[in-house]
Amino acid sequence: MIFSRIAGVGSCLPGAPVTNDDLVQRGVDTSDEWVTERTGIKSRYLADDHCRTSDLALEASQKALESAKMAAEEIDLIIVATTTPDYIFPSTACFLQARLGVKGAMAFDVQAVCSGFVYALIVAEKFIRSGSHKKALVVGAETFSRILDWKDRGTCVLFGDGAGAVVLEASDKPGILAAAAYADGSQAAVLSVPGAVHGGKVVGDPFLRMDGQAVFKFAVHALSEIAVECCAQAGIQMQDVDWLIPHQANLRIINSIGKKLKIGTDKIIITVDRHGNTSAASVPLALDAAVRDGRIRRGQKVLLEGVGGGFTWGAVLLEF
Known part of the structure; x- marks a missing residue:
């Protein structure tokens, strides 16, 4: 029987951290105290005008390939989870493929907002277990700052930019132990960017809008x-799970999940305080941080989960 396991991890954060005080200096109507008390966020990373989502995806992917001791030419499947692609089309995955210098591998994007990486990992695992593909590059990458209304302090202070990637490869031993994913489109208005491009003009609202309590x-x-x-x-x-990596949206949400699941904060990976909410990048960024600092080790059970606009939500339980 064919299984799949994570062979390598990588991440990328653009530039230097931008603190809450830095946002105040940039003209955002907020304060460090206000943001910290409500979200736990102290800083985030913001891409400059010349940085594309594929730039972040490329660096994260190169680090994941290096971690896996694998050449880009060995990859036969590329999936990029993103809400902020370089273009409407082609897909960011195709741009990433070209920049990695490879041809032929199946490449496409997944759009499930903050659940995107978990969705993409589930899809890649199905391809590998079917036997059709052997080595997949799965990336969550966002330049989310491009869709923020910097006059809306209830949303703009929450988000950041970044990318995280994993190499998933076929194995004779189980790596992904369980997975589930769902969606409820009737909840779309709770969290969305209610705009589109039509006839060369923006129709509707091009910025993120959110009902925070909902x-x-x-x-x-x-x-x-x-x-x-x-x-x-x-x-x-x-209690058999060694590490929980929830979507990094808000520290209060993370702490509430921990209480409901009776998991102590010593078993929860938290990066939202440093990265903000990076949407599809948040889970792989947190995974990479915890692998590289030695907390997550081979043989441990790790539960990844995300929830995002749509609504979409999903989880993957794996043995690292």
């Missing part, structure tokens, strides 16, 4: 339930 309630409920579901699929208890 997102909070939905996220805590959905991510708690799906974590239990994945553990049940794998035949383990929550």
Whole structure:
């Protein structure tokens, strides 16, 4: 039987961290105290005008390939999860493929907003387990700052830019132990960018809009339930999970999930305080940070989960 395992991880953050005080200096109507108390966020990274999503994806991918001790030419599947692609089309995955200097590998984007990386990982795992592909590059990459209204302090202070990547390869030993993903399109208005390009003009609103309280309630409920579901699929208890990596949206959301699941903060990977909410990049960024600092080690069980506009939500339980 064919299974899949993570062979390497990598990440990329653009430029220097931008603190809450830096945002105040840039003219945002907020304060460090206000942001920290409500979100736990102290800083984030913001791409400059010349930085594209594929730039971040490329660096994260190169680091993941280096971590896996693998050449780009060995990859036969590229999936990029992003809400902020370089172009409407071609896909950012195709741009990434070209910049890696390879041809032929299947390449496409996944759009599930903050759940995107988890969705993409689930899709890649299915391709590998089918036997059609052997080595996949799965990336979450965002330049989310491009769709923020910097006059809306309730949203603009929450988000940042970045990318994270993993190499997933076929294995004779199980790596991904369980997975689940869902969507509820009836909740679209709670978190969305309600605009589009039509006839060369922006129609509607091109900025992110969010009902923060509704997102909070939905996220805590959905991510708690799906974590239990994945553990049940794998035949383990929550206490058997070594590390929980939830979507890094808000420290209060993360702490609430931990309480519902009865998981202490010593077993939860938290990067939202340094990175902000990087949408599809948040989970792989946190995974890479914890692998590189030695917290996550081979053989440990790690639960990844994301929730985002759509609403979409999903989780993957893996043995690293």
